[in-house]
Amino acid sequence: MNFELTKLSLTQAASQKCDLLVVLVPEGIKPGKDAVSAVMAQALKSGDLEYKAGKNLQIYASPLIAARRTILVGCGDGNARSVRQACAALAAALKGPSIKKAVLVFAGKATGEAVAAAVQCVAEAAYVYRTTKTKGEAPALARVVIGVEDAAAVKAAFTTATAIAEGVAFAREWANRPANHATPTLLAQAAKGLAKGGITCKVHGPAEVERLGMGAFMAVAQGSEQPLRLIELRYNGAAKSEAPVVLVGKGITFDTGGISLKPAAEMDEMKFDMGGAASVLGVFNALVHLKPAVNVVGLIPACENMPDGKAIKPGDVVTSMNGQTIEILNTDAEGRLVLCDALTYAARFKPRAMVDIATLTGACVIALGNQRSGLFSSNEQLAARLQSAGDAAQDLCWRMPLDDEYGEGLRSNFADVANVAGRAGGAITAAKFLQRFTGDIPWAHLDIAGTAWKSGAAKGATGRPVGLLIHYLLGEVGVAAPTRKSTRVAKKVTGAATTAAKSAPKVAKTAERAPRVARKMV
Numbered sequence: 001m002n003f004e005l006t007k008l009s010l011t012q013a014a015s016q017k018c019d020l021l022v023v024l025v026p027e028g029i030k031p032g033k034d035a036v037s038a039v040m041a042q043a044l045k046s047g048d049l050e051y052k053a054g055k056n057l058q059i060y061a062s063p064l065i066a067a068r069r070t071i072l073v074g075c076g077d078g079n080a081r082s083v084r085q086a087c088a089a090l091a092a093a094l095k096g097p098s099i100k101k102a103v104l105v106f107a108g109k110a111t112g113e114a115v116a117a118a119v120q121c122v123a124e125a126a127y128v129y130r131t132t133k134t135k136g137e138a139p140a141l142a143r144v145v146i147g148v149e150d151a152a153a154v155k156a157a158f159t160t161a162t163a164i165a166e167g168v169a170f171a172r173e174w175a176n177r178p179a180n181h182a183t184p185t186l187l188a189q190a191a192k193g194l195a196k197g198g199i200t201c202k203v204h205g206p207a208e209v210e211r212l213g214m215g216a217f218m219a220v221a222q223g224s225e226q227p228l229r230l231i232e233l234r235y236n237g238a239a240k241s242e243a244p245v246v247l248v249g250k251g252i253t254f255d256t257g258g259i260s261l262k263p264a265a266e267m268d269e270m271k272f273d274m275g276g277a278a279s280v281l282g283v284f285n286a287l288v289h290l291k292p293a294v295n296v297v298g299l300i301p302a303c304e305n306m307p308d309g310k311a312i313k314p315g316d317v318v319t320s321m322n323g324q325t326i327e328i329l330n331t332d333a334e335g336r337l338v339l340c341d342a343l344t345y346a347a348r349f350k351p352r353a354m355v356d357i358a359t360l361t362g363a364c365v366i367a368l369g370n371q372r373s374g375l376f377s378s379n380e381q382l383a384a385r386l387q388s389a390g391d392a393a394q395d396l397c398w399r400m401p402l403d404d405e406y407g408e409g410l411r412s413n414f415a416d417v418a419n420v421a422g423r424a425g426g427a428i429t430a431a432k433f434l435q436r437f438t439g440d441i442p443w444a445h446l447d448i449a450g451t452a453w454k455s456g457a458a459k460g461a462t463g464r465p466v467g468l469l470i471h472y473l474l475g476e477v478g479v480a481a482p483t484r485k486s487t488r489v490a491k492k493v494t495g496a497a498t499t500a501a502k503s504a505p506k507v508a509k510t511a512e513r514a515p516r517v518a519r520k521m522v
């Protein structure tokens with residue numbers, strides 16, 4: 001889809017030739033003397049149109065408006081959230097088979113965040129999965145013009161938003177593809193396809209992964225006919241000497257649970273278990289367009305988790321890349337097994353920070369539902385940066401605790417660590433398992449089990465958290481790396497910092513650039 005940003009008054013909007021004109025109407029708007037304003041004022045007065053976000057009124061073939069169809073839509077206070085609601089209400093109209101060109105005009109002042117919300121929401125509405133369907137039309141919408149009073153003021157936000165929209169669509173597409181159309185090999189090919197414009201991609205197969213000693217990753221893959229792939233993407237936007245951010249995406253292309261087999265109901269949704277990997281691919285897709293001055297490494301351990309004569313069995317002990325032995329008490333807790341070796345491997349890039357993204361636990365869905373991703377981090381600055389990136393992108397997450405006591409349930413009588421603890425606090429114990437493989441590198445874990453896809457009638461991938469990650473990476477440009485703390489300090493800070501993260505985003509922003517203040521706060 002082609003987005004365009006332009007300065008547009010309501011008078012000019014009325015003369016725009018297009019299939020659909022959307023007028024975003026915020027509270028307290030003072031209608032002018034143009035044709036659109038006249039209709040708007042009349043509709044508001046009569047109560048046929050309301051300011052409430054999403055309330056809308058359609059007009060067809062008005063002699064005073066060049067657009068074939070016009071929709072006036074309330075957007076409440078005009079902030080990002082309300083604009084999102086307003087655009088979401090128009091999803092069906094935007095998908096119409098005869099809507100090729102749409103013009104969205106902000107009747108009031110438009111902030112960068114509001115413009116970004118509009119771009120993302122329109123792109124989201126227009127995406128239709130078609131890859132494995134023989135019928136079903138592509139959405140007609142090819143051109144979207146965003147009209148605002150002051151285009152220069154929102155240009156940067158607009159550019160970021162269009163890149164995110166592409167990244168999100170790419171992530172959705174790969175996550176939506178069924179497991180037989182998105183094998184580890186095909187996922188690696190998709191990653192190779194991104195290798196252009198400053199991006200390189202290396203793919204490691206089973207032999208190299210064995211040479212690296214990734215015993216935990218290999219253990220998960222051994223039950224599948226599909227060979228594993230370790231995908232390594234690199235984007236160098238800054239000097240070679242600059243430490244990169246490493247993103248690690250869980251790439252289980254299908255999770256049956258293995259010998260600890262999952263129940264049949266909704267098992268199809270486990271094709272989305274590579275949502276973390278898809279988000280990493282989406283981020284690299286967006287980086288090509290944005291070219292920020294940061295270095296980024298993307299790592300994707302990709303394989304299937306299958307039951308088989310060769311599959312791992314509950315009780316099996318395997319040796320991870322960093323030498324720790326792991327007792328696999330439940331073969332369905334496979335995500336942490338592939339991630340722990342990828343996190344060990346990540347250390348060789350001497351990262352300024354590493355962030356893993358994973359559809360890791362059903363427990364996280366129970367804890368946070370489908371609105372916010374779970375955020376776990378051993379580093380206060382990193383946590384604050386990710387939290388505010390999520391706020392800025394409207395791709396929200398929520399800080400979860402990492403107290404060491406949570407890790408106690410992972411004790412094993414037969415190995416250094418078990419891959420599961422009890423049912424209680426399952427999202428946290430999974431994070432504690434991962435933390436054992438991060439050393440003193442600033443690390444964060446995003447559990448996207450509840451946010452990477454939707455179930456039910458709207459079943460499909462969301463492309464989250466591409467928006468959060470892109471905003472985070474853009475925020476890293478020209479900013480000092482998060483400071484490493486000794487484990488003792490980090491431990492002390494953890495509990496109280498959870499409270500800090502719950503307060504307003506403003507607090508998080510302060511913490512972002514002023515670590516001393518953040519520490520005092522605690």
Ligand code: BES
Nearest residue numbers: 330332333335359360361362363420449
């Ligand atoms: N991929 C699942 C997590 C998941 C489950 C995400 C349902 C979204 C919806 C993961 O591999 C898994 O199976 N986790 C287990 C862990 C348990 C065995 C400790 C879970 O959450 O049940």
Ligand code: MN
Nearest residue numbers: 255332333334
């Ligand atoms: Mn599983």
Ligand code: ZN
Nearest residue numbers: 252255273335
């Ligand atoms: Zn899984």
